[in-house]
Amino acid sequence: MKRKQPRLGVDLGGVVIDKYAIDPKTGVRYPRQHPDIPEVKDAFDALFTLNTLGVQIYTVSSGGLEVERGRKTWLARHKFFERTHVPAWNLRFCEERKNKLIWCKHLGITHFVDDRAEVLSALASDVPYLYLFRPRPRLNGEGEAHGPEPFMERSETWHELTRLLIRDIEAYQLKLGRVAERLTGLDEADEEP
Secondary structure (H helix, E strand, O other): OOOOOEEEOOOOOOEOOOOOOOOOEEEEEEEOOOOOOOEOHHHHHHHHHHOOOEEEEEEEEEHHHHHHHHHHHHHHOOOHHEEEOOOOHHHEEEHHHHHHHHHHHOOOOOOEEOOOOOHHHHHOOOOOOOEEEOOOOOOOOOOOOOOOOEEEEEEOOOHHHHHHHHHHHHHHHHHHHHHHHHHHHHHHHOOOE
16 A cells, blocks of 8 residues: 655645735735735745655645736745745646645645635545644634634744644654554465465
């Protein structure tokens, strides 16, 4: 039986791209899809570190063609792929947030980071490790439609998130090792006369 290696899915807006950043020139938030929006503090370094540990990383983002073009421009301008070593072909887009589940199933994502609890709730049946990153109140002043659920880890910084991810990836790999040992033991028991 082939072991399923850990695969990390990461949303872009709010997790890698700091969509809440204030433009120092105007004192207000950057317009959507603006190429000068900064990266979330420590996001690139954390993804580079996880990549060097052998974690396969995919970005899974939602939005129409305009959003996709804007995000691709942003990623190129900020040299995302060069700085994180995430392969450019690991970039995925879907029209609607609810369709992130399709990509997660297709890619075999085991760990996923998003800034929206409702997205993570939709992934809960298929992705074993879920991380709610810096959830923010909606513009109308209301909080998230869903708060963090017991099956989600909440993190406010990439430093904290990286520790959680490494801990959970190591636990996942250990669990895979135990399953593989049991399966090997079963195979050997079947072979004995």
